[in-house]
Amino acid sequence: MSETILKVKNLNVELDNEKIIENLSFEVKEGDVLTVLGPNGAGKTVLLKTLLGLLPYKGEIEWQKGVKIGYVPQRLPFIKDIPMSIEEFCKLKEASKKEIKEILNSAGFGEIFLNKKIGELSSGQFQRILVAWALIGNPQILLFDEPTAGIDIGGEETIYALLAKLKEERNLTILLVTHDLSVVFKFSNYVICLNKCPICQGIPKEVLTPEILYKLYGEEVKFYEHHRH
Amino acid sequence: MENFLLSLITGIFIGGAAGYLGTLMLSKRMALVAGPLGHLTLPGIALALIYGFDISLGAFPFVILGIILIWLFEMRTKLPMEALTAVVFASGVAIAFLFLPIAQAETALIGDISKVGFWDTVIVSFLCLFLFVVIKKIYLKMTLINVSEDLAKSEGVEVKKYNLLYLFSIAIIVALGVKVVGGLLTAALVAIPAVTSRNLSKNLFQFSFFGLLFGAISSFLGILLFKIIGFPAGPLIIIVSTFFFLISLIFKKI
Numbered sequence: 001m002s003e004t005i006l007k008v009k010n011l012n013v014e015l016d017n018e019k020i021i022e023n024l025s026f027e028v029k030e031g032d033v034l035t036v037l038g039p040n041g042a043g044k045t046v047l048l049k050t051l052l053g054l055l056p057y058k059g060e061i062e063w064q065k066g067v068k069i070g071y072v073p074q075r076l077p078f079i080k081d082i083p084m085s086i087e088e089f090c091k092l093k094e095a096s097k098k099e100i101k102e103i104l105n106s107a108g109f110g111e112i113f114l115n116k117k118i119g120e121l122s123s124g125q126f127q128r129i130l131v132a133w134a135l136i137g138n139p140q141i142l143l144f145d146e147p148t149a150g151i152d153i154g155g156e157e158t159i160y161a162l163l164a165k166l167k168e169e170r171n172l173t174i175l176l177v178t179h180d181l182s183v184v185f186k187f188s189n190y191v192i193c194l195n196k197c198p199i200c201q202g203i204p205k206e207v208l209t210p211e212i213l214y215k216l217y218g219e220e221v222k223f224y225e226h227h228r229h
Numbered sequence: 230m231e232n233f234l235l236s237l238i239t240g241i242f243i244g245g246a247a248g249y250l251g252t253l254m255l256s257k258r259m260a261l262v263a264g265p266l267g268h269l270t271l272p273g274i275a276l277a278l279i280y281g282f283d284i285s286l287g288a289f290p291f292v293i294l295g296i297i298l299i300w301l302f303e304m305r306t307k308l309p310m311e312a313l314t315a316v317v318f319a320s321g322v323a324i325a326f327l328f329l330p331i332a333q334a335e336t337a338l339i340g341d342i343s344k345v346g347f348w349d350t351v352i353v354s355f356l357c358l359f360l361f362v363v364i365k366k367i368y369l370k371m372t373l374i375n376v377s378e379d380l381a382k383s384e385g386v387e388v389k390k391y392n393l394l395y396l397f398s399i400a401i402i403v404a405l406g407v408k409v410v411g412g413l414l415t416a417a418l419v420a421i422p423a424v425t426s427r428n429l430s431k432n433l434f435q436f437s438f439f440g441l442l443f444g445a446i447s448s449f450l451g452i453l454l455f456k457i458i459g460f461p462a463g464p465l466i467i468i469v470s471t472f473f474f475l476i477s478l479i480f481k482k483i
Binding site: 049052069071073076078079081082083084088091093117 | 373377382383430432436
């Protein structure tokens with residue numbers, strides 16, 4: 001059996017006196033692709049940040065000993081204001097040139113990209129670079145925060161193809177946040193539905209029933225209707 | 230002649246270090262902070278002028294006070310930076326004018342590099358070299374922090390330690406900068422070479438190097454112009470620097 005890489009028990013996160021995540025428990029095993037599904041504001045990004053140790057929490061978060069984590073944030077709004085080549089961006093992480101070339105190559109970038117300026121990349125290319133960046137140093141698990149907007153058409157398709165390929169090549173475990181149902185079905189073997197409280201979790205085809213989805217997204221719809229009056 | 234050479238050396242060192250640090254401040258979106266900090270040093274400069282000691286020495290405790298205020302404002306409250314500038318630093322100017330000797334107001338406000346002595350120059354040069362080494366050491370990690378604090382933390386970067394070193398460097402450069410351009414123009418000393426450099430740079434190396442270069446050259450030419458036409462060096466340095474910035478706009482890809 002594969003080993004447990006992350007164990008979360010009764011996780012509660014409160015920011016500015018507002019409960020963001022309540023009583024969440026789950027486990028991630030080596031080789032899993034776990035998706036966290038939920039509407040905007042459901043606490044998905046907060047969950048990733050909490051797992052990374054960036055936010056205060058109550059409960060238990062237990063990583064496998066010595067685990068290396070790669071993190072792909074949702075967006076980096078300021079990076080394009082800093083003149084920086086892709087190679088330099090990778091070197092912020094103390095990587096050798098050989099390793100940088102290798103990783104860029106497996107993310108589909110040839111050597112000419114080494115000197116390319118970050119600000120000149122398309123949003124899809126930029127996201128692939130972020131994934132490559134996260135993989136420098138050979139992490140066992142990748143935490144991927146899906147951007148909700150701003151990826152060029154077709155870009156979304158390739159990023160999941162890339163993740164699937166990298167998962168095979170590097171024996172990765174992936175924990176990814178998304179609001180996109182098709183990604184959950186196509187890509188993951190386990191899903192957690194989150195809307196502050198955990199709503200369901202399990203194998204996507206089994207747990208994602210219409211009732212559950214209504215429960216997950218329905219409240220948000222109501223909220224918007226209420227807002228208009 | 231000797232005095233002129235000394236002021237050239239002092240100016241080039243301070244200008245270069247300020248331009249170099251300025252690139253980090255620009256990527257942290259803090260380029261303007263040196264302005265209010267400079268203003269806050271004015272009471273210290275006034276004291277130094279009255280009692281006849283080095284104005285950087287007078288400025289330094291006030292910069293530290295300013296850095297602590299920035300830190301408190303950033304960490305402890307949610308007030309925006311402009312509020313800090315409006316309330317605290319403007320009062321620095323106000324207080325300074327209560328007792329600043331009017332005859333020496335110009336030195337306090339726009340600097341006077343022409344009177345630096347030999348030991349002044351030696352100490353400033355060493356401080357600037359030291360600063361250069363510190364900034365070079367923290368440059369990559371600071372850049373990562375500027376890209377995203379979360380990302381830096383997730384990589385195990387000790388963000389607080391680096392921020393502290395960074396703020397400390399700003400304190401030194403502002404205290405030295407008032408020698409050259411006075412309490413009013415310090416923001417320009419760090420900000421203008423950095424934006425000029427950003428307009429022209431393709432990568433991080435060029436960005437930091439051109440920042441240093443434009444800072445140093447602007448000081449050099451400004452002080453040279455001062456020698457030739459006799460206007461105060463501080464404003465001339467800033468004007469030269471602005472001139473480079475305007476030229477860089479032509480090269481910038483839109």
